[in-house]
Amino acid sequence: MSDHDSRGSHESNPLDVVPMGGGIGGGMAHMEAAGAHEGVENAIELKEVEGLSQGRIILRRFLHHRGAMISLIILVALLLLAYSSIGFKVFGLQIPGWWKYQYTDITNNSNNLHPTLSLWPPRFGAHPFGQDEIGHDVFAETMRGVQQSFMIIVVIGVVSTAIGVVVGAVAGYFGGLIDALLMRLTDMFIIVPLIILAAVIGHYAAGAGPFVLAVLLGVLVWTSLARLVRGEVLTLRSREFVEAAKVAGASHRRIIFKHILPNAAGVIIVSMTLTMAAAILLEAALGYLGLGVQLPDISLGSLISTYESSFGTRPWLFWYTGTFILVIALTVNFIGDGLRDAFDPRQRRKLSRRAKQEASSSRPAALIETMNKAGQ
């Protein structure tokens, strides 16, 4: 994209001296001078225009979404906790964490296996989430579970999005026979209950480690995204800018990837986050069936499965794991919601009640004056 590189390298033009905010005014002066009054655009339009790129507008709207921002902060904090506490492995190198136990360590019984965590007085204790019968530290186990589960949902999100986008875009863009074939293939994936397919795959992939399992699950859950993308591409395909690109001599690949998909980015990103939220539940369900991540490795799902029998006697083995599943699923869902609102330009921030009560006092007087002047 050579165009991108050279952006902003043309500031020598005298018309450019006006800073971005005043750019419109400068442009308008230019036009007025040219004799016509294209400046008939009213204040509302100008307010909307302000010279922000679409990406900036979306980011700003996302940052204003309270639910999504809170969720993002919680999620990031959770991940920091999980990775810093027990450390992690990169390329076989163990980065140590600040927590004294590993999830594999067998520790001595203390506090009768009960959790030592207490909110008031604030106290972490030796085993904040308690221990199991063997002596595993549940806190370390849960942290490991969060790490693994999060890795799994990210991989599922990326793999399923990649497949779904390509299948959906190709089906929607080319239509006809290709569309029919790809969509019937999608239907085949949809009609078989996901949990059965996942169980079969989980059974065979059990020994191969959580990463392979995640990739295989990703290969199963792309269907809804493919349909969404196809629908989006179908509407975008008939837009005139696609025809204009065709006239300009663009290849099919360029039209799909440069002209159509960026305009479907909203749908894709939103669907990806929602798939990820669903994936953590799928992983938990598989783990519960004993088909997910296998011991000695741990995921949140396999933890629940392992401690299933002790539900009545030592419920804390459940509580913490369940809470973390809930928190991850909820935060990812909220972030997805925020993204959807940010990408949908029809989402306008609602009129706050206070603003409504502020009756006519808040009319920008200067603006009205200029309007009246223009009207004279």
Added chain:
Amino acid sequence: MTSERTAGRGPVLKIENLGVDFWVDGTWYPAATGMNYEVQPGEVLAIVGESGSGKSSSSMALLGLLPPNGRVNGRIEFKGRDISAVSASQLRKIRGEEIAVIFQEPMTALNPVYTIGAQIIEMLRTHKGMVPADARARTLELLELVEMPQPEVSIDKYPHQLSGGQRQRAMIAMAVSCEPALLIADEPTTALDVTVQAEILDLMRDLRHKVDSAIVLITHDMGVVADMADRIIVMKDGVIVEAGDVHTVFSSPSHEYTEKLLAAVPKLSVEIDAAEAEEARVSAEKPILTFEDVVIEYPKRGRIPAFRAVDGVSFEIRAGEVVALVGESGSGKTTIGRAAIGLLPVHSGTLEVNGTNIAGAKEKVLRDVRRDAGIVFQDPGSSLNPRLPIGESIGEPIMLAGKAKGAELQKRVETLLDEVELPRSYRNRYPHELSGGQRQRVGIARALALRPPLLIADEPTSALDVSVQARFLDLLQGLQEQLRFACLFITHDLAVVDVLAHRVLVMHKGVLVEQGVKDQVLRRPKDPYTQRLIAAVPVPDPVVQRERRELRAAGRQ
């Protein structure tokens, strides 16, 4: 206000200091301020202005139909009663019963899952409390009143089974069903073809005498105003800049904006100017676009049979010539434009672009041919990729043709921006940051990027306001004179044709009914369809318009 009160009766509607604001990103932005006007019974008041002038929002405010982020202040007096502060349920009662609205787009304003009869009957039953049999009888009367063909049959039809004009008639029937004292018509004919528009305007004029409603007509079309209105209000940026009797405003506008607005309206002049020499000069040039007996069909899909959109069309366009292709919606004019650039396959016949036959040509040949032709699309909102800065959109054809790269490409993009009179800094802007007129100029720059010998313009001005349109046409004309490309200008607006074209082609139902030099086609049309088309164009002059109307009425009897 210039009007006096008619004896005995007060105004139907009296607006005092009306203001409308919208809540945008944390502040109230005024869409209209300090409006004062009144409407007398049986009077037609036209509110004109360009898009964004506040004419629609101020009128919708009367009915409490603003979007949730809008608010109204000021006094709205309807039949002597202030309705600006009444409860929602009272307002609902007034709406429909005493104030009715005719919307711009009848297809979206009518509910597609009910027959038009059912929708009118519902109105009558809710507001008048009629029993079903009576309501149906009254509906038939109403459909007859609006001159719906075969009312007994049409009453049971769904909106999609009717033509645009018939739908608008149904809409009007519904609006007048409760004999409202005030009718608000929001661009009632903008979505219609000229011949249909003339019929609907005639109908509304007749109705006004039959049902004695006052009409507030919101429009941007000065021709429609001249045809219908008694009084006129001109709005600009949310403020009334001029108000008065329609004859006075048209003959001696007092505000400069009104003057500009009137001057910007392209007029279909009636006199013949001697410019026939053009013909001889152009015919010496080589043909750039040749259609020979071209047939274009949309293939059959499922049970829908194949549709022949263009049937046996032959014409040619020579270098340096602007040929206008006119016709009403569905006449196949856009189909011809798309086929000429290889976006639609040709069923039979020969279609040559710059000497290459593209009928049945392979994708690769088409790709080469497209370098010889540029196209400007109708809708400036959808013809540019919203995710690409416009500099990239303009440069794309050059880059893909491998003509230039890097700095060289940037330079050519700048030249193109200069040519269409946009500041160079706009190269980094995104389409949504530009106004409609500016986007359309970007469209021209992209179409001309490879300096093609042929430019196809598919209704490029139909989405633009008149003053913007005038400027756009100037620009296009200037570029054409400078670069001497052949241009196929597709439009439904005969006044635009008069400004721009050398020759005119007239399409009707997929067939070319007339072609010839502009003056001959516009001033001395031979084909009866062309004659009808030209007679239907409203002229922005109330006096001429009345003469034409009388002539038309005389011709019908």
